[in-house]
Amino acid sequence: MGRAQGKEFKAMKWVGRHPGFALVPGAALAGVIAAGPVTAGSVAAGIAAGAVTWYRGHPRSWDSVVAPRMRSAHRRWLTKTYRGKHWAKIMTMLDLTKLDPDTKEKLVPRVRRIVSHSPSTETIYVDMLMGQTPGTWTDAAEALGHALRVQRVAVEETEPLRVALRVQRTEPFQQMIIPPEVPTSSDVVDVSDLYLGETEYGTEWRAPLRGQHWFISGATGSGKGSIVWGPITQLAPLIRDGLARLWLVDPKGTELKAAAPVAYRYAAGDEQSRLLIAEFWDAIEKRKSILADQGLRTATLSRETPLDVLVIDEMAAVLAYGGEPRELRATQRILGLILTQARALNGSVIGAVQEPTKEVVPLRDLFTQRVILRTTSSAHVDMVLGEDMRLRGGLADQIPNLPDTAGIGFVVRERSRTPLRVRAAYTSDGDIAEFVKVAGWPHTELGATTTITEEVSEDV
Numbered sequence: 386m387g388r389a390q391g392k393e394f395k396a397m398k399w400v401g402r403h404p405g406f407a408l409v410p411g412a413a414l415a416g417v418i419a420a421g422p423v424t425a426g427s428v429a430a431g432i433a434a435g436a437v438t439w440y441r442g443h444p445r446s447w448d449s450v451v452a453p454r455m456r457s458a459h460r461r462w463l464t465k466t467y468r469g470k471h472w473a474k475i476m477t478m479l480d481l482t483k484l485d486p487d488t489k490e491k492l493v494p495r496v497r498r499i500v501s502h503s504p505s506t507e508t509i510y511v512d513m514l515m516g517q518t519p520g521t522w523t524d525a526a527e528a529l530g531h532a533l534r535v536q537r538v539a540v541e542e543t544e545p546l547r548v549a550l551r552v553q554r555t556e557p558f559q560q561m562i563i564p565p566e567v568p569t570s571s572d573v574v575d576v577s578d579l580y581l582g583e584t585e586y587g588t589e590w591r592a593p594l595r596g597q598h599w600f601i602s603g604a605t606g607s608g609k610g611s612i613v614w615g616p617i618t619q620l621a622p623l624i625r626d627g628l629a630r631l632w633l634v635d636p637k638g639t640e641l642k643a644a645a646p647v648a649y650r651y652a653a654g655d656e657q658s659r660l661l662i663a664e665f666w667d668a669i670e671k672r673k674s675i676l677a678d679q680g681l682r683t684a685t686l687s688r689e690t691p692l693d694v695l696v697i698d699e700m701a702a703v704l705a706y707g708g709e710p711r712e713l714r715a716t717q718r719i720l721g722l723i724l725t726q727a728r729a730l731n732g733s734v735i736g737a738v739q740e741p742t743k744e745v746v747p748l749r750d751l752f753t754q755r756v757i758l759r760t761t762s763s764a765h766v767d768m769v770l771g772e773d774m775r776l777r778g779g780l781a782d783q784i785p786n787l788p789d790t791a792g793i794g795f796v797v798r799e800r801s802r803t804p805l806r807v808r809a810a811y812t813s814d815g816d817i818a819e820f821v822k823v824a825g826w827p828h829t830e831l832g833a834t835t836t837i838t839e840e841v842s843e844d845v
């Protein structure tokens with residue numbers, strides 16, 4: 386049997402890995418010796434005074450630059466959670482340690498780095514042990530959350546033999562998020578990067594609409610409306626300038642009605658909603674053949690080929706229960722065609738559902754941006770976001786059914802396979818009125834608005 390390395394060598398290796406612990410006191414001591422205690426004390430007092438001035442004078446930059454580093458250092462070294470015996474005990478209890486086959490020494494996964502994004506959310510970078518995979522940690526994530534006494538642990542693979550544990554201590558979204566003002570100039574709107582709200586890391590949640598389709602799932606009252614209205618209101622100047630057109634499918638006849646005056650097409654009720662989807666497909670097909678005649682495969686953004694946004698407030702009404710099976714199947718087929726072919730032709734779909742039903746789920750993968758808000762069943766998370774997304778931390782079914790959690794949910798970022806907690810900004814009735822004002826003038830001169838309506842049936 387081999388022998389374990391001596392403690393003094395382990396200590397030297399530790400100092401090598403954390404040079405700051407030797408360098409900072411060493412530099413302070415050298416300063417005192419070289420410049421004398423008075424000068425060194427004055428420099429230290431100057432640094433402290435500068436820090437206080439920064440803290441009080443410019444809280445925003447302090448909170449984004451200094452505070453996260455101080456919190457990270459505090460979590461790393463001043464709390465016991467991620468170091469020493471406490472961490473080793475948690476790892477042992479969760480079967481995440483191993484025995485060195487030669488020395489029989491217990492090996493404990495080492496915490497490499499901690500990044501504290503906010504008081505509620507931090508990322509712990511951990512070196513896995515040989516023989517472990519990210520799956521080992523994903524399986525342990527729920528138990529790890531309980532052991533750390535936090536609300537949620539999500540596991541993300543970052544590089545070989547290392548995982549990032551996204552730790553959510555408390556709810557990061559304590560307040561409603563106010564959206565930016567409705568833009569008035571088309572030049573400032575980037576349809577490939579629209580503002581939606583905030584992420585759990587305190588950064589902006591943005592997403593492209595052009596060339597994409599969005600799928601929004603959430604129980605009644607979960608705040609789907611805020612994700613639909615956010616991008617719509619930002620399109621206001623483009624609608625006014627003829628660069629974007631709204632095709633609104635509003636089976637209930639209430640959710641999207643406020644935008645009807647500036648919509649290119651608006652339909653309420655099940656049958657008219659289905660007709661509108663078919664009409665959208667006709668428009669996309671026409672555009673496809675015009676571009677084909679010109680030898681083009683993708684459309685630029687112009688008044689001739691504007692961004693056509695099909696918003697379907699309740700997809701289940703047009704795909705699952707609002708009509709005869711034959712009509713529903715026809716709409717399922719047409720929507721499938723739109724989702725597969727419209728992206729390059731400036732056609733985008735924003736579709737919302739209360740539940741991911743069997744009629745909707747087959748289309749799921751054609752939606753390139755998917756969001757799940759508070760939901761009623763744990764099975765919905767994977768049905769919306771994809772396989773294993775609940776296991777990886779997308780706990781949308783655990784968002785409490787309270788009014789102040791509306792707009793909170795999960796998305797999966799493009800380059801990662803880890804659900805990210807987000808909150809949509811809340812578009813108020815005042816914002817919607819402002820949007821109609823900006824988008825509406827001089828919209829009528831373009832002669833675009835046509836409205837299709839029918840009596841809204843009671844059972845919808």
Ligand SMILES: Nc1ncnc2c1ncn2[C@@H]1O[C@H](COP(=O)(O)OP(=O)(O)OP(=O)(O)O)[C@@H](O)[C@H]1O
Pocket residue numbers: 561562603604605606607608609610611640739788790791792793808809810811812
């Ligand atoms: N992003 C948000 N932030 C804070 N509160 C919100 C947000 N979105 C919605 N709310 C609040 O939640 C309520 C319900 O929101 P909303 O109508 O969008 O839910 P929904 O998911 O569309 O429900 P339904 O499917 O029944 O239409 C709103 O009246 C509002 O008070």
